[in-house]
Amino acid sequence: MTFPQTAGRSLKAARPARAPRPWADPQTLFLVALTVLFGVYTSLAMGMDWKSSHGRLAAGFFPRIIGFAALLLCVIALVKTVRQSLRRSAVGEAPRVPEAAEGDGVEGQYPRALLAVVLCSVVFFFLFEPLGATLSSVVFLGATLSVLNRGKHLVNAAVAILLPVFLYLLFTVLLDAGMPGGFLNLG
Incomplete structure (x- = not known):
């Protein structure tokens, strides 16, 4: 027995299309977390005095500039990532994951670079x-x-x-x- 609504169509086609979920993209999640982190940083910077009693710049001046610049860059990157994710889901494309060519040695390259930077930081x-x-x-x-x-x-x-x-x-x-x-x- 077939139902008139699904006659001649597969069950997969009968399901409603899934709404795009740009927040499920790992890059979007990372940027959201980074934006929240810089939002907290900027709010802490806003609590610091930016001008001393002598009229000179105080400790809160540069953290405010850094916080607002970082927030702006994070929001721009977040909007760009969400747009790309929505465009990919509209076309039905899966999220892009960069792949290393076989024999690149990428797997061993980054941990060594990370270890070197950590050691340089300790020496610093x-x-x-x-x-x-x-x-x-x-x-x-x-x-x-x-x-x-x-x-x-x-x-x-x-x-x-x-x-x-x-x-x-x-x-x-x-x-x-x-x-x-x-x-x-x-x-």
Whole structure:
């Protein structure tokens, strides 16, 4: 016995179409969690004074800028990801998962890079006071970039030197914020 509504159609076609679920995408879930995290960070930053009693910038100024910029970038990325997910589900396409080619060695590459960055971070932590913020940042960036950006020695050296010098000029010279100077007394 066949029912007139489903006559000539398979059971799969008789089911109503599933509504798109962009929140089920792992990238969307990650971005939602990151947006919530930066929302909490920004709310904490808003509780800090951004101006001192002397009219100078205080501790809450840069956290506010970082928080609002991070929130803006997270929301933009979240909107983009949800749109892509809705577009894929409208076409009936499965979520895209990047695949490594066989023999790439990707499985072993990332844990080694992660371990190297963690070790560089530990060394940075212990060298921060004795060497100072600027010199320890040069060492940290030089070491991590040599691991993560192999073969680009000139670019790595330029970033490892210029970024800490820029931060030194910004915080120590321009903003008169105290940074650890180390044995060279650069702070």
